[in-house]
Amino acid sequence: MNAKGKERPTALVTGASSGIGLGITQALLERGYRVVGNSRTISKSKELKASENLVLVDGDIGKKDTAIKVADGIRVNTISPGVVDTPMHANDDHELLKKLHPVPRLVQISEIVDALFYLESAPMVNGENIRIDGGAHAGAKW
Numbered sequence: 001m002n003a004k005g006k007e008r009p010t011a012l013v014t015g016a017s018s019g020i021g022l023g024i025t026q027a028l029l030e031r032g033y034r035v036v037g038n039s040r041t042i043s044k045s046k047e048l049k050a051s052e053n054l055v056l057v058d059g060d061i062g063k064k065d066t067a068i069k070v071a072d073g074i075r076v077n078t079i080s081p082g083v084v085d086t087p088m089h090a091n092d093d094h095e096l097l098k099k100l101h102p103v104p105r106l107v108q109i110s111e112i113v114d115a116l117f118y119l120e121s122a123p124m125v126n127g128e129n130i131r132i133d134g135g136a137h138a139g140a141k142w
C-alpha cells in the first residue's frame with residue numbers, strides 16, 4: 001500500500017540478483033511494492049530472501065518458459081544507461097570508463113532507480129526510452 005492506502009502494482013525485475021536489478025528490487029521493496037525477481041540463480045541470493053512481497057523465479061529470461069513465469073500485461077518503457085557502477089565493472093578501470101561520459105563520472109544505481117520511479121509515476125509515458133549516460137548519446141564518445 002502507498003501513503004494514500006492504494007495497492008501498489010506488482011513489479012517484474014529481471015537480472016534482480018545483482019547490480020542495477022538488485023538496486024531496483026531493493027528500492028521497490030522499500031517503497032512497499034510487491035516484486036517478482038528473476039535471474040538464473042536468484043534463489044541463492046545472499047541479499048534477497050523470498051517473502052510475502054518478494055517472489056523469486058530462477059531461470060534464463062531468454063527462455064520462453066521463464067518469461068511466461070514472470071510476464072504480465074504491462075506498459076513497456078526502457079532505461080538505457082551509460083556506464084553504471086555495478087559488479088559488472090568491478091575489475092575494470094573506472095578512471096578510463098568515466099571519460100566515456102561528457103559528465104565525467106560513472107552513473108550510480110540510484111540514478112537508474114530515480115528514472116524508474118519517474119516512469120512509474122507517469123502512466124501516459126509508454127514505449128519511451130530514457131538515456132542516463134551523462135550526455136554520451138549526444139556526443140561522439142561511444
Ligand SMILES: NC(=O)c1ccc[n+]([C@@H]2O[C@H](COP(=O)([O-])OP(=O)(O)OC[C@H]3O[C@@H](n4cnc5c(N)ncnc54)[C@H](OP(=O)(O)O)[C@@H]3O)[C@@H](O)[C@H]2O)c1
Nearest residue numbers: 015016017018019020039040041060061082083084086088
Ligand atoms: N553496468 C553498466 O554499466 C551497464 C550499462 C548499460 C547496460 N547495462 C546492462 O544492464 C544489465 C544489468 O547490468 P549490471 O551492471 O547490473 O550487471 P550485473 O551486476 O552483472 O547483474 C546481471 C544480472 O543479470 C542476471 N542474468 C544474467 N543473465 C541472465 C539471464 N540469461 N536470465 C536471467 N537473468 C540473467 C544475473 O544473475 P544470474 O547470474 O543469477 O543469472 C544478475 O542478476 C545488463 O544487461 C547490462 O548489459 C549495464
